[in-house]
Amino acid sequence: MVVLQFFQVSSDALTSSNVDWDALIIISQNPLAVPFESVRTALLQQAAIDKRIGQQVVLSLCPSVPGQRLITAPVQIDDEYGDVSVYAEVAQQAISQAQASGAKRPLMWVEHNPQPQFVQALEVAAFGCAQQLWLPLEAREAGHHAAIESLGLLDVSAETALQLTALEAGKSLTRDLCGTEPERMAPYAFADYCVKSLAGTDVQVEVIDDIDTLLSDYPLMCAVGRASLSVERHQPRVVQLEYRPVGEVRHTLLIAGKGVIFDTGGASIKVGGGMSGMSRDKGGAAAVAGFMKTIGLLQPAGVRVVAQLGLVRNSIGSDAYVPDEIIASHAGVRVRIGNTDAEGRLVLADLLSHLRLAAKDAVQPQLFSVATLTSHAGRAYGRHFATVPNSVAQPVLAANFTAVARVAGEPAMLSPLAHEDFSVISDTSLAADVLSSMHLGSSMVTRGHQLATAFIVTASGLAKHGANAKQPLPFMHLDIAGAAIEGDPRYGKPTAVPLQTFWHYLQQLI
Ligand SMILES: [Zn+2]
Known part of the structure; x- marks a missing residue:
């Protein structure tokens, strides 16, 4: 590289x-x-x-x-x-x-x-x-x-030059992972590239490639990838990353990254040329991997960082998942599929459910998800990414994070959740607990990116860790759909947003 x-x-x-x-x-x-x-x-x-x-x-x-x-x-x-x-x-x-x-x-x-x-x-x-x-x-x-x-x-200072080089190493890794075509950066290849790029740093990398383990531990993600299972090189992967600082841990960041290697839309297929550029739907996972690279090089004290990347292809075929199916998430929440093109939230819900369990014993945990999730976020905020906090992160952490983003040159907009975001997605038939999405694409739906976040909070089990719960867990979803690529969304350069924001936010914690 x-x-x-x-x-x-x-x-x-x-x-x-x-x-x-x-x-x-x-x-x-x-x-x-x-x-x-x-x-x-x-x-x-x-x-x-x-x-x-x-x-x-x-x-x-x-x-x-x-x-x-x-x-x-x-x-x-x-x-x-x-x-x-x-x-x-x-x-x-x-x-x-x-x-x-x-x-x-x-x-x-x-x-x-x-x-x-x-x-x-x-x-x-x-x-x-x-x-x-x-x-x-x-x-x-x-x-x-x-x-x-x-x-x-x-x-x-020499220290500034070193720090900038380490940040750029992370950003460059992000651009490579996000911007590369879907066969060269298929799920296994993305995982291999992470392993190779993080070798020699203080970041532990573990790749889950056993299909039976993935099917039982990441059921929503594997529903997205169901039509990809018959093609060996397209089979999903989960990459687990962890950085442990030397000395006392005072804060823990737990980050999920959406790595949809290619998004056909699935059975709710993308039409009218909308599939072109969908190899960039792995920008969230790419940014998280890049951030871990920077962390591994700079070895900050006091903060442990744990990440899970869900790498999966939203393929189409005779075994593709379809709307109306009801599938239980890793957290045991019964999800009725609304539109198979709303697949990123399914991937994140399973990853965050694992991170929710990891957070229970963690010191001062904060959870995040990063994803090119909804065209609605791009429509609403343009080049700004959306920061959507849960009730725990809403009062202080989300405002801090959003302010840090702006100063770091990665401007963001704070986009709080509302009661109706949860009521709109409840399945009133009781056949399921929650709808993954409306039947239309997010940009055609009122509060499209907020609904997606409400779904993630619900299906990941984080709804049981709200502000009034026994163990409140702060969570922020970062929708980078409008910010991940500079210029032409199909062939423009990936930006690596929000890597710099994460780094400066971490600096503020310690
Ligand atoms: Zn999609």
């Missing part, structure tokens, strides 16, 4: 005789006020004959910087609703120009913006560059590589 490496570089490196680096990128609201005198002088001269300087991303000749390439990337924050992701956008343009010009080892300086919502500008800009430079696994396996594999960061 090729991962962009970040390096700490002193501003003493800003001389034309320095051959270690070959370009300088300036990211600032006012590049003409850059704190390096020789660069500032050159820029003021250029600005006198080129009105684009300070208005748009421009590459110019500057004899006083390494490689003589100077790229100015002005950041425009022109309204009070802006968020820090604007730094990623200009960084993407700047690194593209650097690469197109032939640079291989650019330096980058990012202004410090003291406003609270912009304090992570450097990190967000650095990851904008990494996102832009990443190439799909299939492209790399065909021999294509980014020309830039190192980025020097001016005015940062």
Whole structure:
């Protein structure tokens, strides 16, 4: 795996005789006020004959910087609703120009913006560059590589550079797992890629591949994968991951990731071209695996992290599960299938039921699920992901998590549950306890992504751990359907949302 490496570089490196680096990128609201005198002088001269300087991303000749390439990337924050992701956008343009010009080892300086919502500008800009430079696994396996594999960061600590590189290693793993086509990243291949990528870190990886075990322990997930069982390479897997810190455990994060390797919709088949791009329906599991990679590299103290990834193909065939079937979840809740294209919530309900049991003996547990779950979330919130908490997480944790996401450049919207989300999905016939979904797709249903979360809370058994229960368990569902891919949902680059948010949230806990 090729991962962009970040390096700490002193501003003493800003001389034309320095051959270690070959370009300088300036990211600032006012590049003409850059704190390096020789660069500032050159820029003021250029600005006198080129009105684009300070208005748009421009590459110019500057004899006083390494490689003589100077790229100015002005950041425009022109309204009070802006968020820090604007730094990623200009960084993407700047690194593209650097690469197109032939640079291989650019330096980058990012202004410090003291406003609270912009304090992570450097990190967000650095990851904008990494996102832009990443190439799909299939492209790399065909021999294509980014020309830039190192980025020097001016005015940062060595610790920051190391941390950014570890975060990018996790993000890169996420992009590979999420963005790769469904045969190359079939369930067994996804599991193998996790094992290989996490080897040598402090993360324990265990793959459940025995079909009888999967059928008895993950009954809803196996209903989704029923039509895939006859094709050996398409059979489901569960990947269990665990990081235990050295010393005392003060908090435990338990995270379920949806890894639907390909989603045909099943018997409720996707029509009108809606199946294209559905190899990206594994973005939740991919982000969780990437987060575990970062955790394994950085080995934070005080927090134990446990994860389960459900890897399954929602195939179609004569043995496919169909609407109206009633299937008992791992938690013993009888689920009537509403629409087989609402499969992700079934996978998560079983995974979370296992994590619910693990949480009973855990220190200060918090449960999460991460999924490209509903087109409704994308319709409602666009590029923002939805944070849907249960009654325990609602008052404090969910607001904290959502605020952290915004500062980390992965903006989210807090989306609380309401009483009717639970009553709408109850099966009034008593033949089952709960409906998995309405018969229509989520974007056609009022409160589509909230209903999905109410189902997950119910079918996983977490409904018995609400705010008034003997053992309340805080839970947040993160619907990343609108946030997981940048640009074209079929071929755009995976973003690795919400990996940075998890990391900063964890930092806040310890
Ligand atoms: Zn689906």
